[in-house]
Amino acid sequence: MKKENNKIKNNDSIVEAHNLRKVFRIPKKQKDLSWIKKKLSWFYREWLDKVAVDSVSFKVKKGEILGYLGPNGAGKSTTIKMLTGILHPTEGEIRVLNNLDPIKNRKEYTQNIGVVFGQRSILNYDIPVKDSFDLFQSIYQIPEKRYKERLNFLVKLLKIEPYYEVPYRKLSLGEKMRCELAASFLHKPKIVFLDEPTIGLDSQAKLIVRDFLKDINKKDGVTIVITSHDMDDIEELCERIVLIDKGKVYYDGKLNSFISKYADSKNIRVHFKKILDKEKFKKLTQKKSFQKNHNTITFKVSANKKLGEYLSDIFNIVEVIDVEISEPKLEKIIAKVYRENE
Amino acid sequence: MKRYIDVFLKDTVIKLKEIREYKANMFFSLLISFTEALVSLIFIGGVFYSVKDIIPWTSAIFIFYVLYFEGMMNLFETFYVATRLHKYILAGDLNNYLIRPLGVGFQYMLASSRIRPFFTSIAFFICLIVYVIVSDITFSLSRLFPTLLFSIIAGLTMISVIRFTDSFSFFFKQPVSIRNIYSRMAHVYNRFPGVIFTGGLRKLAMMFPNVYFGAFAIHYLFGFSDLSTLYLQTGILLILLLISFVGTLLIWKVGMRNYEAYN
Amino acid sequence: MNKYLKYFKIGFLQSTEYKSSIILSFVSPFIIAVFFYFVWGYLYSLSDGLIGGFTFKEMIFYLIFGLLIHTIRSSELAEKICEEVKSGDIAIYLCRPVSFVKSVFAKGFGERIVQIVMVFIALIVITLVANLPIPNIQTLGILVIYLILFIIFDIILYSIIGAFSFWFTEIWGIRRAVEHIQLVLTGRILPLSLFPLWFSSILKFTPFYYMEYSFASIYLGKFTMIQAIFGVGMLLLWIFILLVILLIVYKIGFKKLEALGG
Numbered sequence: 127m128k129k130e131n132n133k134i135k136n137n138d139s140i141v142e143a144h145n146l147r148k149v150f151r152i153p154k155k156q157k158d159l160s161w162i163k164k165k166l167s168w169f170y171r172e173w174l175d176k177v178a179v180d181s182v183s184f185k186v187k188k189g190e191i192l193g194y195l196g197p198n199g200a201g202k203s204t205t206i207k208m209l210t211g212i213l214h215p216t217e218g219e220i221r222v223l224n225n226l227d228p229i230k231n232r233k234e235y236t237q238n239i240g241v242v243f244g245q246r247s248i249l250n251y252d253i254p255v256k257d258s259f260d261l262f263q264s265i266y267q268i269p270e271k272r273y274k275e276r277l278n279f280l281v282k283l284l285k286i287e288p289y290y291e292v293p294y295r296k297l298s299l300g301e302k303m304r305c306e307l308a309a310s311f312l313h314k315p316k317i318v319f320l321d322e323p324t325i326g327l328d329s330q331a332k333l334i335v336r337d338f339l340k341d342i343n344k345k346d347g348v349t350i351v352i353t354s355h356d357m358d359d360i361e362e363l364c365e366r367i368v369l370i371d372k373g374k375v376y377y378d379g380k381l382n383s384f385i386s387k388y389a390d391s392k393n394i395r396v397h398f399k400k401i402l403d404k405e406k407f408k409k410l411t412q413k414k415s416f417q418k419n420h421n422t423i424t425f426k427v428s429a430n431k432k433l434g435e436y437l438s439d440i441f442n443i444v445e446v447i448d449v450e451i452s453e454p455k456l457e458k459i460i461a462k463v464y465r466e467n468e
Numbered sequence: 469m470k471r472y473i474d475v476f477l478k479d480t481v482i483k484l485k486e487i488r489e490y491k492a493n494m495f496f497s498l499l500i501s502f503t504e505a506l507v508s509l510i511f512i513g514g515v516f517y518s519v520k521d522i523i524p525w526t527s528a529i530f531i532f533y534v535l536y537f538e539g540m541m542n543l544f545e546t547f548y549v550a551t552r553l554h555k556y557i558l559a560g561d562l563n564n565y566l567i568r569p570l571g572v573g574f575q576y577m578l579a580s581s582r583i584r585p586f587f588t589s590i591a592f593f594i595c596l597i598v599y600v601i602v603s604d605i606t607f608s609l610s611r612l613f614p615t616l617l618f619s620i621i622a623g624l625t626m627i628s629v630i631r632f633t634d635s636f637s638f639f640f641k642q643p644v645s646i647r648n649i650y651s652r653m654a655h656v657y658n659r660f661p662g663v664i665f666t667g668g669l670r671k672l673a674m675m676f677p678n679v680y681f682g683a684f685a686i687h688y689l690f691g692f693s694d695l696s697t698l699y700l701q702t703g704i705l706l707i708l709l710l711i712s713f714v715g716t717l718l719i720w721k722v723g724m725r726n727y728e729a730y731n
Numbered sequence: 732m733n734k735y736l737k738y739f740k741i742g743f744l745q746s747t748e749y750k751s752s753i754i755l756s757f758v759s760p761f762i763i764a765v766f767f768y769f770v771w772g773y774l775y776s777l778s779d780g781l782i783g784g785f786t787f788k789e790m791i792f793y794l795i796f797g798l799l800i801h802t803i804r805s806s807e808l809a810e811k812i813c814e815e816v817k818s819g820d821i822a823i824y825l826c827r828p829v830s831f832v833k834s835v836f837a838k839g840f841g842e843r844i845v846q847i848v849m850v851f852i853a854l855i856v857i858t859l860v861a862n863l864p865i866p867n868i869q870t871l872g873i874l875v876i877y878l879i880l881f882i883i884f885d886i887i888l889y890s891i892i893g894a895f896s897f898w899f900t901e902i903w904g905i906r907r908a909v910e911h912i913q914l915v916l917t918g919r920i921l922p923l924s925l926f927p928l929w930f931s932s933i934l935k936f937t938p939f940y941y942m943e944y945s946f947a948s949i950y951l952g953k954f955t956m957i958q959a960i961f962g963v964g965m966l967l968l969w970i971f972i973l974l975v976i977l978l979i980v981y982k983i984g985f986k987k988l989e990a991l992g993g
Contacts, residue, residue: 211566232569236568241567246563264478265569492904497904511921648759656763
């Protein structure tokens with residue numbers, strides 16, 4: 127492996143991924159063989175190279191909340207696993223914190239990170255949550271006084287006082303996730319990786335989690351890398367996103383710019399008092415993209431059309447009271463981007 | 469390092485709490501262990517009744533043997549009774565270990581240890597002491613200390629060898645594995661005190677540390693073998709210990725490298 | 732009926748999923764068998780030729796059979812049920828406890844079918860190799876029935892143990908305790924003929940007498956046909972009793988689950 131001396135030069139990045147590549151060898155699935163032959167295939171198995179991550183490079187700035195997005199199978203989880211030191215990259219380099227390598231400097235690195243997987247718990251299943259926290263205190267060697275203060279702080283912020291003494295397995299999904307979050311922030315890590323943290327949570331739990339992440343990011347200055355399929359999460363929390371598809375980075379930049387760039391239309395709703403030009407109005411509302419509802423018309427305008435011209439036309443057709451302009455939901459934009467990339 | 473000691477102590481406290489909460493499991497553990505001891509006694513009684521003079525032990529020594537052996541066995545099982553490495557690998561549980569500032573092997577060891585066998589062991593030793601007091605069995609006290617020391621060395625070797633066979637799960641990932649085969653064979657030597665064998669079977673018995681803290685220890689304690697034999701056997705134990713310890717470290721290193729975090 | 736066929740197929744495919752597992756599961760008893768051969772050979776060389784009424788060859792056969800039978804056991808069944816109860820998956824059967832039992836059976840059989848065939852092949856091979864007399868067709872027929880009844884009994888037994896998970900969070904303790912007791916009582920570690928007479932007489936009232944010990948004795952020609960058929964009858968009786976217990980236990984268990992609301 128070519129050893130590039132990619133030191134973290136500027137003080138802003140806390141994680142740097144350079145040309146990451148991960149290839150898995152999986153046994154070939156011979157779908158067209160009868161199932162008996164499949165059983166015998168133990169003697170002549172063929173292997174397939176599956177490229178999970180193709181050449182991903184990006185940086186995470188200190189103190190930011192980064193959204194790492196992509197459709198299922200895009201390589202998100204694989205990238206996060208490489209960044210946290212769980213998987214060895216096939217090629218490429220990762221530099222974290224003070225120029226550390228997640229695998230070579232594992233002990234030092236893990237002392238300063240927190241990880242929460244959406245599907246797998248980091249807390250002990252059978253014992254009360256408090257005991258798991260105590261164990262974490264020993265694992266991360268948190269001094270007693272600091273531990274107590276931190277614990278109180280997190281418990282209050284995440285509202286988990288009532289669940290604290292309960293065995294983990296008895297909690298609901300939302301309660302579990304909040305406990306996991308508390309555990310992963312206990313030792314005041316510099317970076318926290320969250321993999322689908324709000325999956326399966328009800329709306330109230332989601333709000334608590336989002337508020338918590340915003341608060342702790344502000345208070346501790348902790349960098350958060352979050353992957354999520356919930357676009358509300360991303361819109362609420364992330365200023366910057368990295369979009370990955372088919373193992374490659376598709377977009378890396380500000381969320382706002384992404385929306386502006388890829389949103390193909392804007393939604394306009396016009397409230398009017400009365401119709402000024404009946405004929406032109408009839409023509410307008412016959413168009414498919416127009417919807418009329420009492421004194422409101424709703425329609426879409428594609429991003430490349432000049433909004434101003436449209437609106438001045440409308441102003442001549444009806445007596446306008448109010449105009450609402452909104453951008454389409456991030457969810458729809460992203461779904462469209464995934465579809466187009468297929 | 470202080471970190472490891474702290475974590476070990478906290479973990480022990482948590483496990484003790486678990487015992488207090490799930491008392492039923494402790495009861496069943498004891499029940500199973502005593503049933504096993506009973507099975508051994510029945511077996512010995514049944515077989516050795518028909519085949520006399522195969523072993524110079526009296527029936528009192530047999531009972532002592534069973535109690536002592538179960539006590540020792542459970543004591544050491546504390547450290548490996550719950551090893552199911554293949555499950556951890558398949559379920560991707562090792563991920564959790566990788567993201568913590570502790571050795572993965574150490575965390576796995578903690579996760580596969582249980583406190584219950586420790587208490588079972590104490591129960592058996594209490595029974596043993598009671599039996600010694602109540603019956604008229606005698607042994608030379610000067611032999612007691614070497615026997616105990618010898619047994620502990622054998623126990624440590626046992627733990628190391630079991631971990632070694634368990635680590636092959638990195639290659640096989642099956643429930644039925646090297647570990648199982650090894651344990652099954654060791655079990656046979658539980659039933660037949662290793663001292664009754666000669667030749668090939670005797671040599672094979674040397675591969676199983678449970679024979680050492682079982683038959684060999686008792687044989688020495690009651691004067692049927694002497695110190696020179698003990699030294700020889702300790703030598704073999706230490707070789708086994710070394711090979712298995714180093715082997716385990718190597719396999720884990722290679723295994724973790726290729727660990728592909730199955731989901 | 733097709734639904735249960737599907738379960739059967741799932742069970743069969745699952746058991747053959749890990750090819751090395753099948754191979755290993757026969758290598759393991761084979762190694763132990765070789766082991767037994769030498770150990771018992773040594774013991775017999777010091778005896779007068781008969782231990783517990785079995786000659787050396789017969790004893791080896793007896794012990795190997797005990798190992799083979801082990802592969803037919805449905806020991807994971809109890810834990811699987813326990814997991815389903817813990818995770819709440821079992822709720823789909825809440826309204827139909829009978830169909831739950833049926834699906835457990837279908838799946839259990841699917842998993843064991845391969846083993847039955849293997850066991851019989853192994854037995855025949857050992858018989859030929861050891862130069863023991865091969866039983867006649869009627870005896871073999873009875874033995875097939877015995878094996879099938881074993882499996883049924885086994886499935887029911889483990890299902891009942893699994894049902895304890897409605898009340899306990901872990902049932903491995905109960906399962907292992909039952910397995911250990913069975914080890915002694917069915918004669919798997921020692922032929923029941925080596926036990927005192929009063930003990931084996933009591934056992935004749937339990938189903939355990941009619942398992943490993945009876946099967947091996949029939950195979951080796953130590954039981955008459957009448958005794959064999961009587962054994963079948965006892966097994967059927969006990970299967971019936973256990974079945975009733977099973978249904979009752981699950982009805983109560985499901986009611987408890989309903990009350991908790993999952």
